[in-house]
Amino acid sequence: MEVPKSHPRYESLKKREILLDFYEKGIVTISGLISQGRGEAFDYLLGEKSQDFALEAEKAALEKLTQSNRPVISVNGNVAALAGEEIVRFAKKYNITVEANIFYWSKERMKKIVSYFESIGLHVLGLNQDAQIPGLESDRGKCEKDGIFTADTVLIPLEDGDRAEALKRMGKFVITIDLNPLSRTSKFGDITIVDEVQRAFTNLTNFKKEDYSGKVSSFKNERNAARVVTFIGERMATMNEWPES
Numbered sequence: 001m002e003v004p005k006s007h008p009r010y011e012s013l014k015k016r017e018i019l020l021d022f023y024e025k026g027i028v029t030i031s032g033l034i035s036q037g038r039g040e041a042f043d044y045l046l047g048e049k050s051q052d053f054a055l056e057a058e059k060a061a062l063e064k065l066t067q068s069n070r071p072v073i074s075v076n077g078n079v080a081a082l083a084g085e086e087i088v089r090f091a092k093k094y095n096i097t098v099e100a101n102i103f104y105w106s107k108e109r110m111k112k113i114v115s116y117f118e119s120i121g122l123h124v125l126g127l128n129q130d131a132q133i134p135g136l137e138s139d140r141g142k143c144e145k146d147g148i149f150t151a152d153t154v155l156i157p158l159e160d161g162d163r164a165e166a167l168k169r170m171g172k173f174v175i176t177i178d179l180n181p182l183s184r185t186s187k188f189g190d191i192t193i194v195d196e197v198q199r200a201f202t203n204l205t206n207f208k209k210e211d212y213s214g215k216v217s218s219f220k221n222e223r224n225a226a227r228v229v230t231f232i233g234e235r236m237a238t239m240n241e242w243p244e245s
Helices: 010-024 030-045 052-067 077-094 107-119 161-169 184-188 197-206 221-238
Strands: 071-075 097-100 153-157 173-177 191-193
Touching: 010 030, 010 077, 030 077, 030 221, 052 153, 052 173, 052 191, 052 197, 052 221, 071 077, 077 097, 077 107, 077 197, 097 107, 153 161, 153 197, 161 173, 161 184, 173 184, 191 221
Parallel strands: 071 097, 071 153, 153 173, 173 191
Antiparallel strands: none
């Protein structure tokens, strides 16, 4: 479907079309399409832009990633579809390892995700899953020893709560990107970024060193999460007109 740029929901509709395209390619699952709908609902409430609390979390996350010895970004089908090119730019800028890991696991889907990233200029791990995350007995726990398994910091966009929890139990520093501030994934994050994944990686790439230096020590995740919930509550209480003028 061709969406005219003049359409008031252009960005949202464009992302839907991209996800449908990646579904046809076998990278995104039906469940992933449902997850995107839930994310869109929260993004409405966030004003569909990176709010101050998101930018603060992103700056702290970037400093932590640049300070880490073995940072790894975990990607799934939705993340590839929504922010693949942004992740390539970010990972190359900071020389950060990227590893594919998916909930609805199949060798074929893994190959397609890895091949997609290679087609846009980045080699990612994921095909040589020679390690298992403790506590995740299914294929969901498969990972690479040279990637997620030995990482000290893991950035997990659009992740499931069980895997976020398991990574925390391993002693990893966990950075999450999730539009739902009430999700289990958000609650398990050491730094929780409540923002749309494409916007988040664009911000992470565009920050200058002076923007993020010294942000980790002053960042309090629980306090920032409370700001998110307060913002959403106040926004809902003041949205008296529909559509907004």
